[in-house]
């Protein structure tokens with residue numbers, strides 16, 4: 418990806434502080450963020466790489482540390498729903514979704530109402546803003562201590578697997594960020610659902626921690642698809658190949674080939690499983706929420722096993738399965 422090379426030089430080496438999930442760690446994280454530093458923080462979805470959303474220099478350092486192309490805007494995180502409601506313009510659907518799912522794993526893209534709250538660079542120049550109010554108690558405490566919008570993409574190098582533990586953040590970003598706060602393993606395990614509410618019917622930009630059917634019950638009808646009609650919004654980040662392990666990824670596997678590791682779900686037993694160089698099960702019980710929680714961690718471990726490829730058995734598309742399969746398809750996409 419060309420954006421990675423061009424921003425590489427901007428990320429200076431610095432010692433990365435390890436913070437604990439206690440009052441002192443929360444206060445230190447908030448103080449660092451207030452002075453323009455970069456901090457890895459736990460949320461209920463994945464770890465985020467946090468920076469002051471008002472501070473263009475901090476945001477520039479964040480893009481550089483991740484190697485993220487600057488055309489890909491960031492999500493602004495707020496401590497309370499009422500704080501987020503002031504940053505954007507919420508139509509009836511957006512208000513209903515915010516009331517139903519905040520705090521929680523839902524991001525709403527709405528027209529920007531408070532231009533100084535989230536700098537231009539963080540929005541990649543768009544006149545819309547992505548807003549989220551996390552439910553994780555540590556994230557919530559940090560955001561409330563900050564009192565300003567905190568932008569936080571997933572705390573991984575651009576294009577790589579999202580981090581669900583502090584160790585994953587350090588594996589990608591040690592020496593490139595100021596601190597990481599260790600809040601244990603994240604509960605949901607994949608990113609927030611992103612819905613754009615920009616006038617027409619709400620558009621599902623990214624499946625995630627809130628399943629489609631729960632959203633559709635609240636808006637009382639089907640979500641629209643991105644670019645279903647000319648001018649409909651898209652998420653710039655979703656155009657990229659993403660979540661790429663070093664190993665190749667092969668989906669819908671009913672047999673295991675030589676040199677492959679196996680990623681299983683439920684009781685499925687692909688032909689030739691005995692050949693697998695390594696194997697992990699996302700959820701032996703066939704529970705999609707458990708599969709989501711384990712997804713990125715299991716992919717990392719199979720990747721680290723050195724297998725040439727990871728064969729993934731079929732996973733149902735309903736509920737959280739839509740988001741699990743979305744991430745797997747991106748992991749399997751051509752790079």
Ligand code: TXA
Pocket residue numbers: 460462463464465466489490491492524526540543545546547549569570571572607608609610611622650651652653654655
């Ligand atoms: O769960 C999550 O959402 C995590 C945690 C840390 O909160 N964050 C996260 O951020 O996944 P990131 O940067 O990895 O993904 C943000 C996505 C990108 O695909 C970006 O293109 C999209 O949100 N996005 C941000 N602002 C947007 C906007 N104004 N319009 C459309 N898409 C937008």
Ligand code: MG
Pocket residue numbers: 570571579
């Ligand atoms: Mg990401």
